[in-house]
Amino acid sequence: MIIKLMVNDKMVERDVDPTKRLLDFLREDLNLTGTKEGCSEGECGACTVIVNDKAVASCCVLVGQVNGDNILTIEGLEKNGELDIIQKAFIEKGAIQCGFCTPGMIMSCKALLMKNPKPTVDEIKRSIEGNLCRCTGYTKIIEAVQQIVEERCNNE
């Protein structure tokens, strides 16, 4: 089946088995290995990508289901060599340890900030409830998003 979709602002057209998982399509067909596989059943959130402004577990989506959709992965956040504000905040706050949850965490936070520029702590927690971290814990990750919100408020 010919699949046409936008991935990180680029049109991608491939002849691919529509029952292939979006995760495998990204990693194997497009070589976008920044999206990670942790549990294969939508529990851990390491494979989170954004489909049409919504954070989804790409291990639970088939590529045939996203035909014509707009996909954003961790590789698509950097613009013109400039890191996304969330990537910067994660670095500054030390919200990274082993790094395996990081791409998924960042994509969940990105989806949140896309529709809600100034989320509350509860809203931040809710947005990453589907992402597991086993090293650093969640405090620094929440703080990283809070820092963005604070900066936005201060700049007003």
Place this chain on the structure above:
Amino acid sequence: MRMSLDIVGKNMIRVDALSKVTGKAIYPADVYMDNMLYGKTLRSKVPHAYITVNTKEAENIDGVIKIFTCKDVPTNEHGVVFKDHEVFCSKKVRRIGDPIAFVVATDIKTCDLALEKIKVNYEEIEGVFDPISAMKEDAPKVHEGNNIMYHYKLRKGDTEKGFESSYVIAENTYKTHMVDHAFLQPESGVSYIDEEGRVTVVVATQYPHYDREEIARALNISEDEIRIINASIGGAFGGREDISLQIHLALAAKEIKRPIKVVYSREESFISHSKRHPLIMKYKTGADKNGKLLAMEADIIGDTGAYASWATNVLRKAGVHATGPYYIPNVKVDSIAVYTNNPFAGAMRGFGATQPPIAYEQQMDILAEELGIDPITIRMKNMFKKGSETATGQILTESVPLEECLNKVLEDMDLNLDRKGAY
């Protein structure tokens, strides 16, 4: 003159932060090579059985390159301290998840098909699943000889006399459970022969040097013919200290001379790697009328499952830390590691020092309650200070800021405790 500190006390940016927020960090599963094959492991479905394995039908499947079993391994053993694991089980499986064979094929689906077609005949034998039963003379034996694989003894003073002079004695048994590290990145790796002819394994490991030693031993080649490349590690917490797929991958690359990739599923990750030792801790602690500790006895039994892994070190540490941070003049500790047919236990954050606080801190609370003093007072009375002697006879000559720490906690908690009464 004060030392100027460039790093201590400052927030430093991790060197790998940039690669990790951009998705560029390479974990073993992110490695794809030309001409690459895939590997999958056949694991025991039963906890204790004699086995015979027939791979003939599976070998004839289109796309299957080779199936490795114990016959293909020059030295079929490994283990971080004791070489009690087999690379592939030869006669007997000792736990669910024991590796029996390793299929290499052109793709993962063919690997799965081959796994189904390998015939394993299990002649099940009685297993033993709790360490207390396993310690009995007539218990089924997990390995040759006794199931008790380690016994650490600590003796200080005379506990009998200590209990005789005690005003109050607490005697209780505490149990902790098995825990999985659940590191977020399941085991994965890629092996190949590099440009200098070395067997190369890309893996996420806590011990690249141990891995190299273990591969050299199993394959009967020298260490300089092996290269371990430690990729980004998606969490470990002790769970990547034992061999998982390293020897399987090295063996396959050496024989087939093509790149081979293995990625465990979350389920296989859970089934195959070590756990935190569940401990049974029988404690007897005595104190005088004022709450001063006089004697403690602890019998600690650790279930190490089918393999030793770090059991000796973990149970020794549990024994050494059995008193907690409290000075006790008379101490007797027996800390024992026992083989069972459960998942094997090994290193996990704390390494045996994590479980005993469940016991000794509750003992403190119970003694305080019986004496009618509050739990903080009894701790203040007994805690290690500079110059204290531990149960192992170590004099703590350096900074021991425990009292300062507890006081600071109390300050911040702003507890208006009646420090004399129990609550």
